[in-house]
Amino acid sequence: MRTRSFRQNNSWIHTWAGLLLGWLLYAVFLTGTISFFHEELTLWMTPERHASQVNPQTPLKAVERLHELAPDAAQWNISLPGERGTSLEIQWLKQGERPGRGAGTSMTLDATTGETITPRETRGGAFLYRFHFELTGMPRMWGRWIVGIATMFMLVALISGVVIHKKIFKDFFTFRPAKEQRSWLDFHCASSVLALPFHLMITYSGLVLLMFVLMPWGAQSVYEGNMQQYFSEIRGGGGGGQNTASREGGGREGGGRSEPTPAALTDLQPILEQAGQRWERGIASINISQPGTDKAVIELRERGAASLIDRGASERLRFNGATGELLATPPAQEISGAMATYNVLNSLHMLRFAGSEVRWLFFFSGLLGTLMIATGLIFWSAKRLTRDPRHFGHKLVECLNVASIVGLPIAIAVYLWANRLLPVGMEGRSEQEIEYFLIAWAVCLVHPFLRGYRQAWIEQLTVAAVLFAALPLFSFSLPDSHLLITLWKGNWIVASTDLCLLAFAAVFGVASWKLIQRRQAVQEKLKVAPRVFKAAAPSSEVVQESTP
Numbered sequence: 414m415r416t417r418s419f420r421q422n423n424s425w426i427h428t429w430a431g432l433l434l435g436w437l438l439y440a441v442f443l444t445g446t447i448s449f450f451h452e453e454l455t456l457w458m459t460p461e462r463h464a465s466q467v468n469p470q471t472p473l474k475a476v477e478r479l480h481e482l483a484p485d486a487a488q489w490n491i492s493l494p495g496e497r498g499t500s501l502e503i504q505w506l507k508q509g510e511r512p513g514r515g516a517g518t519s520m521t522l523d524a525t526t527g528e529t530i531t532p533r534e535t536r537g538g539a540f541l542y543r544f545h546f547e548l549t550g551m552p553r554m555w556g557r558w559i560v561g562i563a564t565m566f567m568l569v570a571l572i573s574g575v576v577i578h579k580k581i582f583k584d585f586f587t588f589r590p591a592k593e594q595r596s597w598l599d600f601h602c603a604s605s606v607l608a609l610p611f612h613l614m615i616t617y618s619g620l621v622l623l624m625f626v627l628m629p630w631g632a633q634s635v636y637e638g639n640m641q642q643y644f645s646e647i648r649g650g651g652g653g654g655q656n657t658a659s660r661e662g663g664g665r666e667g668g669g670r671s672e673p674t675p676a677a678l679t680d681l682q683p684i685l686e687q688a689g690q691r692w693e694r695g696i697a698s699i700n701i702s703q704p705g706t707d708k709a710v711i712e713l714r715e716r717g718a719a720s721l722i723d724r725g726a727s728e729r730l731r732f733n734g735a736t737g738e739l740l741a742t743p744p745a746q747e748i749s750g751a752m753a754t755y756n757v758l759n760s761l762h763m764l765r766f767a768g769s770e771v772r773w774l775f776f777f778s779g780l781l782g783t784l785m786i787a788t789g790l791i792f793w794s795a796k797r798l799t800r801d802p803r804h805f806g807h808k809l810v811e812c813l814n815v816a817s818i819v820g821l822p823i824a825i826a827v828y829l830w831a832n833r834l835l836p837v838g839m840e841g842r843s844e845q846e847i848e849y850f851l852i853a854w855a856v857c858l859v860h861p862f863l864r865g866y867r868q869a870w871i872e873q874l875t876v877a878a879v880l881f882a883a884l885p886l887f888s889f890s891l892p893d894s895h896l897l898i899t900l901w902k903g904n905w906i907v908a909s910t911d912l913c914l915l916a917f918a919a920v921f922g923v924a925s926w927k928l929i930q931r932r933q934a935v936q937e938k939l940k941v942a943p944r945v946f947k948a949a950a951p952s953s954e955v956v957q958e959s960t961p
Contacts (some may be wrong), residue, residue, distance in 0.1 A: 427573035432561040432717055432788050432810070434815040439786045441545055441560055443821060445615075446779030448542040449764055449772055450910075452497045456539030457910040458832045461530050463928025464893040465499040465523045466902065472699060474527030475501050476678075478698070482520070484705060488512070491699040494524055495716055496769060497906065501527075534842040535832055540850075541825070546623070549847065554626065561623040567615045574605060603786040604781045611778035612785070618762035621755065673706035679737035681711070687739075688713045688730055697727065701734060713906040721760040722753045787818045812861035812869070819873040820857025822917065826880035827853035829914075833887055865951035882918035883951050 431438075447454065456462060475491045483505035485490070492502040501522040510516060521530045536543075543549075548556035605612070625632070629640075636643045678701070688696050696960045697716035703709045711734045715727040731740040748756070760766050764775055797804070829851040835842055861869035888911060889895040899908040 414892040420579075423573040423576040427570055427577055428568045428683070428793065430573065431786070432793055434566045435786055435790045436813055437559070437563045438567050439783060439790070439817050440821055442779060442783045442786055444541045445545040446776060446783055447777065447825075448538065448545050449776045451538030451542040453538070453906045453910060454541070455535070455539060456498060456532060456533060456906055458535050458537045458829070459532035460888075460891045460894040461532045462500040462521070463891075463899070463904060463907055464524075465494075465501075465525055465530065466904075467494050467499060467524045471501060471524045472696070473681060474524070475503050475522060475699075476681060476701075478520075478522060478527050478529075479503060479505060483507075483518070487703065488517075489699075489701040489704055490517070491701075493698060495695065499906070500524055500530055510659075517907070533837045534839075535846060536843045537832075540828070540843075540847060546619070550851065557623055557626045561620065561627045564616060564619050564623065568613075568620065570885070571609075571612055571616060575609075578602065598788075598792050601785060601792055604785040605787060608778040608781040611716065611775070612782050614761060615779070615782070618758040621758045621846040622762060635916070673703050675705060676707040676735040678704055678709060678734055679711075679732070683730050684711060684713070684730075684737060686717075690713075690715070692728070704734065707735045710740070721757045721766055722748060773830055787814075789817065790814050808866065811866040815861040815866055815869045815873060816854075816858040819870070819877055819921070820854055820860075822921070823857050823873060823880065824850045824854035824903050826877060826884070829884055830880065833884070855901065867932075871925055871928045875923050878918045878922035878925060880918075881921065882913045884914050 472491065472493060474492075476489075479486070479489045479491070480939065485508070486505040487508045487510065488506040490504040490506075492504075494500055503522060504517045506512060515864050521532060522528065523530050539547075546557060546560050547553050548559060564869070568872040612843045620627070625640075630642045632640060681699075686694065694716040696713050698714045700712045700714075701709060702712075711732040711795045713732075714728045715729070717727060729742050731742055732738065733740060764772055767775070790810075791814060794807060794814055795808075799809045828846055831846040831849040835845055839845065857873060860873065864872065885896055889897075892898075894907060896908060896911050899905075
C-alpha cells in the first residue's frame with residue numbers, strides 16, 4: 414500500500430474541509446462582508462431618514478427638542494450622527510427610572526430641522542449581521558455552535574491550502590482564461606493569496622469571539638459557573654458601559670446629597686467647540702443628568718476608541734451643567750492582558766476602529782474571501798462532472814452550488830425588495846421581510862433540481878441581475894432616495910449603496926451572458942461535430958461539453 418505524502422494528506426484535508434461546510438462558509442463570508450456596512454445598509458432601508466443632513470446646529474436642535482418633550486426628565490441621552498448615519502437619536506429617562514436596555518423613551522429626529530422621524534420597521538443590516546454568526550430559524554446557541562464549527566473548518570482549509578501550494582506566489586500571477594477547470598483553479602488561487610492575511614485574521618478572530626460558546630468549560634469550572642465574575646475580572650474589575658453621570662446619580666463633582674434646585678442649563682455651544690478642538694474624530698454622544706437643575710452634569714464622549722486595546726473606552730469630558738465648568742474625569746480603567754488581547758481581535762473582526770477607507774478595504778477583502786469559497790466549490794464540481802457527469806453526488810453538489818452561490822444573493826435582493834414594497838405601517842413588518850428572504854432562498858434551492866443545474870445557473874444569474882439593477886431604479890419613486898438627489902446632496906451612504914447594487918447587477922448580468930454565449934457555442938459545436946467527425950468517435954472536448 415502506497416503511503417501518501419504530507420502534501421497529499423493536506424490536499425485531501427483541504428478538499429473535504431472546504432466542501433463539507435463550503436456552502437455554509439460562503440453564506441457566513443458573504444453576510445459577514447455585507448455586515449462591514451450594516452449600519453449604512455440600515456440607513457438605505459429607512460428612506461424616511463434620507464432627507465436628514467448634519468450641520469453644526471444639530472446637537473442644539475436635539476437639546477431644544479428634549480426641553481420640549483421631557484423638561485423634567487432625570488437624564489437626557491443624545492446620539493449624534495457620524496459618517497455612518499444622518500439622523501439623531503434621543504432618549505430620556507424619567508425620575509427614578511434606571512438606565513438599561515429597553516429603558517426610557519427613544520425618538521429619531523431629523524438632524525437638520527429637529528423634527529420627529531418615524532422610520533419604517535425593519536431589521537435592516539442588523540439581520541444579515543446576526544445571520545452571519547447566529548443563522549436564522551434556530552436557537553441562537555445552536556447557530557453559534559454551527560458557525561463556530563464551520564469557522565474551524567475554514568481555518569483548517571486555509572492552512573492546508575497554504576501547505577499544498579508549493580508555488581503559491583507563482584500561482585497567484587498565473588491566469589489561464591477560457592480553460593474550464595484551470596480557469597476556476599486560477600481564480601481560486603488568486604482570490605486566496607491576494608487577501609490571505611485578511612482571511613487568516615478574520616477566521617481566527619471569529620473563533621476567538623466564539624470561544625466562550627465553543628470552549629466554556631475551563632472558565633465555568635474555575636468560577637463554578639459564575640461567568641459574570643469571570644468577565645468582571647478579565648475586564649480589570651470594573652463595571653463598564655454605563656456613563657459616569659448616570660452612575661453618580663447626576664451629582665456635581667464633590668457635591669453632597671442635597672435636593673437639586675432649578676437652574677438654567679448652560680450654553681452648550683462653547684462646550685461643543687472645546688470638545689471639537691480636542692477630538693478630531695468628533696463627538697459621539699451627549700449625556701445630561703438632572704437637566705434644568707443646579708446638579709446637572711454634561712458628559713461628552715469622543716467618537717471611537719483611542720486604540721484597539723481600549724475597545725469602547727473612548728475619551729470623555731464632563732462639565733457642570735449649570736456653570737459650564739470643566740469637571741475632573743475619572744481615571745481610565747486598567748485593562749488586563751487577556752482583555753486587551755480579546756479587545757484587539759474583537760476590534761479587528763468587527764471594525765469598531767475603522768474609518769470609511771479601511772472599511773472599504775475590508776469589504777473588498779471579504780468579497781475576495783467569498784469568491785475564494787465560491788470558485789473552490791465550482792472547481793470541485795467541474796473537475797468531477799467531467800469524469801462522471803451522471804454521478805448523483807456530483808450533480809447534487811452542482812445544484813447546491815447554484816442555490817448557495819447565486820441563491821443567497823437572490824434572497825438578499827428579495828429581502829431588500831420586501832423592505833421597499835411592504836406597507837410601511839404593517840404590523841410585524843421586519844419579521845415579514847425575513848420570511849421573504851427565507852422563502853426566496855428555499856425556492857432557489859429547489860429550482861436547480863427541477864430545471865437542471867445548467868439551466869438553473871443561467872436563470873438564477875439573470876434573476877439576480879434584474880433584481881439588483883431594479884432596486885436603484887425603484888428609488889426614483891422615493892423623493893429623497895434616488896441616485897440623482899443623493900449624489901447632488903452628497904449623501905454618499907445611500908448613493909454608494911445604490912452604486913454597489915448596480916455593480917452586483919452588472920457582475921451577475923455578465924456571468925449570465927457568458928453562460929448563454931457558451932451554451933450557444935456548444936450547441937453549434939454539437940451540430941457541426943457529426944459532419945466533421947463522421948467516421949470517428951466524437952472528440953473528448955465535445956463529449957465533455959455535451960454531458961447533461
